Amino acid sequence: MGMPRLRPIFVTTLALATVSALVACGSDDDSTTSVAEGDGAFPVTVEHAYGSTTIAAAPGRVVTIGFNDLDFVLALGSTPVATREFTGYDYRQRPWADRYPEAAQLPEVGGMELDFEKLAEAAPDLLVGTYSLLEEDDYETVSSIAPTVGELRGSGGGPASWEDQLTTIGRSLGKSNEAQQLLESVRADFADATAANPQFAGRTAAVAMVLDGGFYILEADDPRNRFFTDLGFVTPAEVGAVGPERLDLLDQQNLIVLGATKEQLTADPLFAALDVVKNDRTVYLGEFGTDAPAALGFASPLSLPYLLDVTVPALAAATDEDPATVVPAIG
Template structure:
């Protein structure tokens, strides 16, 4: 699948990013007079799980404190002065971000290093998918205007579209964000139109960890990718006990964290129709590029992920047991 539209859009965004002007102050400085770019969108106010944050002027020193916020900021033509490391994956070598900065200073991994964030002297902290508690958000907000976690309103994380829209607003790049969304949406639409059998087909997207399975729900960005392709979530998601391994037996099964060879020795798993009839897609062990792209769930990684997974998903969803499902990851 070609992505010339997106490549052109990202090139334009990179050029546009070089024109960002004027750092913004902290929340305590919200009433101070600030230099505004002529005709620019600032000040802007964005909403998140912990309230509202006003960005007074175009940020110049952005820290990405969310697990995947880095990709969103890069895609909009800005390079953070510091970022949260992506755990369990060599994210600096991720193939979907070639051409972007890779040596960005890190401010924590699973846990944030608040002292390092303060030392980076941010004028904006993007933490839209950071899974912080109120206390963590308050600590960040005391350092600089902070965009806190976004939710779907039902206890799950917000979609990539919501992240892109919110970060675009905070950076004063609403139009660029909209154009980028339309480009990625077009890639999803192409995948759906070329594979109409995806629509309405149940898919259990299951992580395999420590000998157990866990089915991802619609509130998890990793599961949402497959549902955006047209698949639907099973009625029951969450942890799968050995007694209820039949919950994996859906129209299609996607396995995260294990290879086909690793699971072949499990008689309960091997006995599922979805496995024996070759309707299962294995994304391999955690830490590979496909798993990383799924975890980032960003405007940069999603098109890469579509290219990497759709051929296997199509083979696993054609209801022809003689079709070999290609290896992914």
């Protein structure tokens, strides 16, 4: 069997591991994320980018084939029998999932590419891949192994929200009530953070990923950017690749950088000269492969509360309009 090809629909979470995994936003598919109504009883039918999948009975052997689906399944109280590697980060030791030690021993069915043979050997009765980046023909291959909850997309063809992922996965597992309670809990965490920091609302913040020779400002529908817009920040009008000659695009009310440390970046005099840097309105999430950028990439009901805990103090310091305030380090 062949290996799956990644579809270039947006800047993928794989770039958290290697900047060469960056892919452009290029899908014209406007399919929306939706699920059939129901109360968690089976059979249940869920809709996704490739059509619909009917799950006849409560699954007993779940395999997660998306890049962050493992967190959702664990958060809903289920343990899959195998999973897909989150490439470039020691995801087995991620601090936001330390309550699930059993998940650290799960066999893997691939990383950047799925291994169809290992997938079949896991004998799944349900595959969960709401964030899998598979081409449609690869979806057909995996769905021939077991019923598959395929990729979810937002209204513009980009990735679906974590809320849609959670709702869909909850129904697929027969755990709609648990999913709704968890959704409300995470939303409450965001509400607490914004209530404590009303200055976040309406501030333009560039969420920029470090690339070789430049940066990439994340689009509004990228899950990593959504974390900050959910806190009230606004995405700049110009997004995408930023070369050395256009560092001015980073000079917004706030700048949030993932992929390098403050020391590494401010060694460049052009970067250090930006007002957003000089006035300490910049938050540095750290190098790829460390916890904060990875938590941002997972964008799950487990990683988001963790990320609020570790980033909100720095965001608060960076938005207080006092250049004398030192923004605390993250990680």
